[in-house]
Amino acid sequence: MMEPFALFDDWYSQARETEINDSNAMALATADARGHPSVRMVLLKGHGPDGFIFYTNFEGRKAEELTVNPHAALLFHWKSMRRQIRIEGAVGPVNDATADAYFATRSRDSQLGAWASDQSRPLPSREIFMARFEEANARFEGRPVPRPPHWSGFRLVPDRIEFWQDREHRLHERRLFTRDDTGWSEGLLYP
Template identity: 50%
Template structure:
């Protein structure tokens, strides 16, 4: 099951854009134009108060120099872990491009206004589903989900479906953003933007990591 990575050009320092945001935008555009299914899918890794990790795939819903945003049930496993340990890592696994983007950073909730604006853009079924599912809780069977959906439909009828109070967005504020390009013989290119420490914390440095 071994495959050598030779199909795409190397990632060199002089080929980077000026900042991690524009570099991510360029790679995201490549993944989108290539027709990758759900190029905004990312693995979100969190850990509980004792350091036990968990991970799952979530869809990226926005990014800018302030960070990467996704939405979820705040009472879910990841929501509970982020409440006690507000740090996360993201991985964008763009396999056909032989690329990964790996992010680490602190996490904060987005504003309620941002949550409500995004929630209003979701399909009605997804909005009802946010009310129907007690995400991550143990259920006795699928019928509990169906019952929750039926209750949500009865509650809201044909009227508006607001964002539940337990549902909202998180922003991962990056401390590092690594761009990983597969190369032959497992000698991959790894260039990382890292937020500088100390008085220059607003500045970023670029460093090459050993493959």
């Protein structure tokens, strides 16, 4: 049996070479306390056997939903490769050191934007947001921009990973990996 993270690494490496834009883009599905779903695109910023990492404003909708319902699903769809990967599992915050290290790699404007944005909240005008951006720029002029206390990352620890490969005549190949207390098992699903 091939381990699911090795297969993910193989497919992801190929996607990084062939996908024109954002090979690390993934749909993130969450649900609120009432079970109402919501989905949006986010960017994968780290991955390995310990999970899949993305970052966000912890005062926004996705973080609120993940706090009350700490389970989510990810979907990578690489149309040009005719492949997709579905990942499901529990979600928790990354530690401060991990979030700080990633935040330091962002462009200065992205760092300032994290301070200026009240993510997912109503915005009366674009001018207000840009004024807040300029205020943050002036506040941190001449020095590094620290990570805001309301900005960090989540790690999804998978218990289910499905690899889907398009085949002619809709005779697709679906490989399913599931994890339990003893490790990973692999099987196939009908298309």
